[in-house]
Amino acid sequence: MCQLLGMNCNVPTDIVFSFTGFATRGGRTDVHADGWGIAFFEGKGVRHFVDYEAAVASPIADLIKRYPIKSRNVIAHIRKATQGRIALENCHPFVRELWGHYWVFAHNGDLKDFAPPLNGAFRRVGTTDSEWAFCYLLQELRRRFGDSPPAQPALTAALRELCRDIAAHGTFNMMLSDGSALFAHCSTDLHYIVRQHPFSTAKLSDEDMSVDFSTVTTPNDRVAIIVTAPLTTNEDWTRFTAGELKVFVDGMPVA
């Protein structure tokens, strides 16, 4: 199994604090040492970093912890290999282009007997069930909606249906973003928190590190953090229910 971290904000925000706690689970406070990755949207562009080294040992993860890349949508992943060998092409998140936008996807879980036909528009490069699920999702979105993206409610309804079908094959905790929204589906473990005015101090559970967000924010900032297991010890995280798909826009879940 693996762990997921996502961030969705109304203004570009850095993820240094949350990523520092999360990356510690990649080989130090937890066992997810078979690679890691993170993708940041900046406008329509994506910065994509993957590594098959443990996040705690990776020079690139070290850079991310020191270099505050600001983004409105971020997805990160630390890997404990279940299907697919330890190799760069099997590291999440995965990136593809659909409708002239990049899409970023990461998955935690294990799918059994999951082999839907892929028509060739999106094919996996590696050997994971996760990348297969991502290619299938994009293929089905394109099949349903053709050459243009639908409005968000229709997109969400389609993703809810597709996630339910995929999750019938096993555990399908996943995060997906096209840069405008972050979609998160929970089979077993996902939690989120919305940080907004009045901001307070948060304390990491995996590192001896605190941040007083009131000193680094404006009253209009809003940030949603979505993660497999809560990252801080002194905040109220909301647990997703099994089978739930939530859509985050501008730093909060939308109905």
Added chain:
Amino acid sequence: MCQLLGMNCNVPTDIVFSFTGFATRGGRTDVHADGWGIAFFEGKGVRHFVDYEAAVASPIADLIKRYPIKSRNVIAHIRKATQGRIALENCHPFVRELWGHYWVFAHNGDLKDFAPPLNGAFRRVGTTDSEWAFCYLLQELRRRFGDSPPAQPALTAALRELCRDIAAHGTFNMMLSDGSALFAHCSTDLHYIVRQHPFSTAKLSDEDMSVDFSTVTTPNDRVAIIVTAPLTTNEDWTRFTAGELKVFVDGMPVA
């Protein structure tokens, strides 16, 4: 205009020496300060770094200069914007998936009245003529060869024809790789060198830096470096002729 750097090797090799000289042209010894990028194949996977900062000022470029990522195929680019604003989505190289392989592409030049129809399989995310040309190349390869890649001679013949057509619209110096070969097309400026046994010392033209390759190689290693303008002052670089497409495999051009 921009500058291109490519490396193709028979064993995984780091590009620290060549990239150090090349990145210096990204804002210090030359004017290409509107972003940069580099992509490394590792097996079937790709490490992809792009930035809209000048390469001389970028913390990520600094990491690449210090962290010896080993790869058999690398493509790098420093940008002087002609078409498309300075933004992450307009930084080369671009990456897409075709036939279950990642493809990496970078372009130097300017295409006029170039707007071939794209059928939707590959669409540009940014606003450059370069990304349009890349999407068109992949679309046409898929249209010609269907769901499976052809043997390399047929692929090369198709790329030669497509590059000739695109180059009719302006300057089309480009590099393309699927991780097994590096294709380089020259309209105006491309040079290459093959470094192999007996290795000697090379001296950068843009930095006060030399490397004695005989101390860091084995007699079986072979490395081809392809670049817009020669990177060293004491080696014999071969200039491409206008309209030429060369294919590099295992560190040397193939017939």
